[in-house]
Amino acid sequence: MAVLVYAETQGNKVKKAALECVFYGKKVADAEGAECIALVLGSANGVEELGNYGADRVIQISDASLDQFDSMVHTSVIGQVVDATSAQTVILAHSSTGKSLLGRLSAKLSAGSVSGVIDVPSYENGFTVKKSVFSGKAIAEFKVKTDKRVLTLSGNSFKPEEIGTRVDVEHMDVTIPTSSVKVIEVKREEGTVPLPEAELVVSAGRGMKGPENWGIIEELANELGATTACSRPVADIGWRPHHEHVGQTGVAIKPNLYIAAGISGAIQHLAGVNNSKVIVVINKDSEAPFFKAADYGVLGDLFEVVPKLTEAVKKFKAGL
Amino acid sequence: MKLLVCISKTPETTAKIAFSDDKTAFIKDGVQFIMNPYDEWYALVRALELKEANGGTVTVLNVGPSSNDIIIRKGLALGADDAVRIDTDPQSAYYTAAQIAEYAKENGYDIILFGKETIDYNGSEVGAMVAEMLNLPFASYVSKLEMTDDKAIVSRDIEGGVEVSEITGAFVLSAAKGLAEQRIANMKGIMMSKRKPLKVVPPSDVENPVSVTGYSLPQGKLGVKMLDPENMDELVRLLHEEAKVI
Ligand SMILES: Cc1cc2nc3c(=O)[nH]c(=O)nc-3n(C[C@H](O)[C@H](O)[C@H](O)COP(=O)(O)OP(=O)(O)OC[C@H]3O[C@@H](n4cnc5c(N)ncnc54)[C@H](O)[C@@H]3O)c2cc1C
Ligand SMILES: Nc1ncnc2c1ncn2[C@@H]1O[C@H](COP(=O)(O)O)[C@@H](O)[C@H]1O
Numbered sequence: 001m002a003v004l005v006y007a008e009t010q011g012n013k014v015k016k017a018a019l020e021c022v023f024y025g026k027k028v029a030d031a032e033g034a035e036c037i038a039l040v041l042g043s044a045n046g047v048e049e050l051g052n053y054g055a056d057r058v059i060q061i062s063d064a065s066l067d068q069f070d071s072m073v074h075t076s077v078i079g080q081v082v083d084a085t086s087a088q089t090v091i092l093a094h095s096s097t098g099k100s101l102l103g104r105l106s107a108k109l110s111a112g113s114v115s116g117v118i119d120v121p122s123y124e125n126g127f128t129v130k131k132s133v134f135s136g137k138a139i140a141e142f143k144v145k146t147d148k149r150v151l152t153l154s155g156n157s158f159k160p161e162e163i164g165t166r167v168d169v170e171h172m173d174v175t176i177p178t179s180s181v182k183v184i185e186v187k188r189e190e191g192t193v194p195l196p197e198a199e200l201v202v203s204a205g206r207g208m209k210g211p212e213n214w215g216i217i218e219e220l221a222n223e224l225g226a227t228t229a230c231s232r233p234v235a236d237i238g239w240r241p242h243h244e245h246v247g248q249t250g251v252a253i254k255p256n257l258y259i260a261a262g263i264s265g266a267i268q269h270l271a272g273v274n275n276s277k278v279i280v281v282i283n284k285d286s287e288a289p290f291f292k293a294a295d296y297g298v299l300g301d302l303f304e305v306v307p308k309l310t311e312a313v314k315k316f317k318a319g320l
Numbered sequence: 321m322k323l324l325v326c327i328s329k330t331p332e333t334t335a336k337i338a339f340s341d342d343k344t345a346f347i348k349d350g351v352q353f354i355m356n357p358y359d360e361w362y363a364l365v366r367a368l369e370l371k372e373a374n375g376g377t378v379t380v381l382n383v384g385p386s387s388n389d390i391i392i393r394k395g396l397a398l399g400a401d402d403a404v405r406i407d408t409d410p411q412s413a414y415y416t417a418a419q420i421a422e423y424a425k426e427n428g429y430d431i432i433l434f435g436k437e438t439i440d441y442n443g444s445e446v447g448a449m450v451a452e453m454l455n456l457p458f459a460s461y462v463s464k465l466e467m468t469d470d471k472a473i474v475s476r477d478i479e480g481g482v483e484v485s486e487i488t489g490a491f492v493l494s495a496a497k498g499l500a501e502q503r504i505a506n507m508k509g510i511m512m513s514k515r516k517p518l519k520v521v522p523p524s525d526v527e528n529p530v531s532v533t534g535y536s537l538p539q540g541k542l543g544v545k546m547l548d549p550e551n552m553d554e555l556v557r558l559l560h561e562e563a564k565v566i
Contacts, residue, residue: 072455099445099460100448103413103449103451104449107449112530113445113529115442132538133440133535134331134440135333136538138535139535140532145530145531183485184485185484187484242497252442277565279541280555295545295563296563297544297547301549312553313556316560316566
């Protein structure tokens with residue numbers, strides 16, 4: 001028996017989400033009395049480190065054609081590895097890649113699937129897992145009745161720890177189908193942690209008055225090593241790029257810290273951020289609904305408060 | 321071009337969420353249901369635009385009970401030519417996808433469009449399942465779609481950026497924000513929708529692999545701690561020592 005973890009890579013390196021999945025996969029494997037096997041598709045380096053985070057075995061199919069993502073091709077290859085390893089549970093990251101594979105694998109393996117799982121499975125009443133539903137207003141428990149199951153793990157649900165040792169990377173022979181999808185271009189913001197993976201996020205809304213004022217938000221984010229985000233109207237009017245838009249119609253995130261300046265906290269905004277561990281709200285309106293969802297609140301003018309906060313972070317980092 | 325748009329019904333985001341006393345069922349009474357925004361604003365509108373530019377037909381499909389006819393009629397009012405309802409409760413993503421695949425396989429669509437996810441369960445599963453069941457390529461989170469004579473050029477939202485790719489032949493896509501601009505149904509559309517065909521078909525026999533067994537409420541916040549706007553050192557101290565996030 002095995003738990004197979006699809007370890008996602010980007011730019012030749014294992015992603016942080018892959019470490020979380022392997023760490024989680026090991027917990028599931030222990031509960032099931034199974035082996036935790038990490039699978040890497042494509043030519044990434046340094047994948048033996050997955051052993052450190054709990055993989056008992058690491059399999060890499062380093063064919064360069066797999067560096068391009070095609071859900072159809074990747075599903076076929078993962079399916080072959082599932083068969084060869086008799087894997088019962090397959091775990092993927094809740095990322096654009098993981099989510100694109102989840103449904104396909106479920107169909108291919110006739111396996112029940114649950115996306116965005118937030119906790120380890122329970123085996124008391126069959127196999128059950130939990131996920132957040134209804135814009136974070138409830139948690140639902142799903143029961144999977146098939147022998148095989150496929151899950152995506154919600155990001156930042158587990159902090160990966162080094163619980164194992166390096167293992168040798170194995171190869172496996174598989175048939176790689178030809179793809180009818182040709183990737184022409186990948187445009188990615190370099191140098192910043194993408195929002196869904198960010199642990200610290202500084203976000204701002206219409207209270208900023210205009211795009212020219214965003215310097216203070218970027219400075220705070222820089223000092224903290226945080227990624228910037230924004231509310232929807234701000235992306236819609238073009239003050240900020242679309243990929244920064246968080247909320248129901250944008251990206252859903254779960255960072256350790258979410259700082260919101262000049263955002264009212266409408267339910268559709270909260271839908272994408274209310275799973276953040278700690279929320280700080282800076283707003284000049286004491287009635288702003290966001291204060292109800294916050295851990296820390298600052299009632300004041302963001303144009304004064306944000307620079308003060310940046311200074312305080314600088315002092316903190318300098319050990320003062 | 322023959323286009324199929326799969327539409328689902330979800331509670332409106334601001335709806336109050338309540339459960340039965342034993343916490344096993346979601347109480348639908350008094351909840352306002354809408355067409356899932358990704359299906360309506362992006363998938364359906366882009367399909368209509370493609371039809372307007374290249375000719376063809378747009379069919380909307382829903383797996384659900386007859387009470388869903390209201391949202392199906394809305395799809396027709398926005399401009400779809402005809403509609404199909406597979407008459408069964410959508411018990412899980414897999415069950416729903418199998419129903420859609422069974423119907424679509426008979427009909428040879430050029431593109432099957434989905435929303436990126438439903439806003440109640442955020443599954444993001446059905447589209448990919450249908451793609452696999454029909455052995456078709458799947459472009460997920462598409463924020464731009466252009467058709468050339470023999471190819472589709474799609475931009476997919478990925479973490480921190482976009483990926484542009486070319487697809488040849490029939491395919492399945494899931495629609496994200498940006499793919500189209502929301503449209504509002506006009507009076508003429510609404511009048512015409514009443515005369516457009518809505519075909520009800522019986523479900524196929526599919527075993528349901530997943531079910532929801534219960535709900536719970538998330539741990540609420542303890543209440544907000546308000547800080548002196550003049551003293552941001554204190555906020556940083558709390559974030560470090562109390563919340564332990566920096
Ligand atoms: C179907 C649907 C989906 C939606 N999806 C999303 C989504 O995904 N994400 C999203 O964000 N929204 C979404 N919305 C929009 C949402 O309802 C709100 O309209 C939006 O979040 C408001 O953005 P905002 O808080 O930036 O602006 P506003 O509501 O205008 O709030 C600005 C805030 O800034 C404060 N402010 C102003 N000046 C200052 C100052 N100098 N200092 C401090 N505070 C100040 C004000 O007190 C106010 O609270 C959606 C809406 C619908 C209907
Ligand atoms: N009952 C349904 N009938 C038709 N299409 C559906 C149904 N449920 C989901 N879909 C489609 O599948 C997409 C993704 O749904 P989900 O995987 O549940 O998040 C939706 O945006 C719809 O396009």
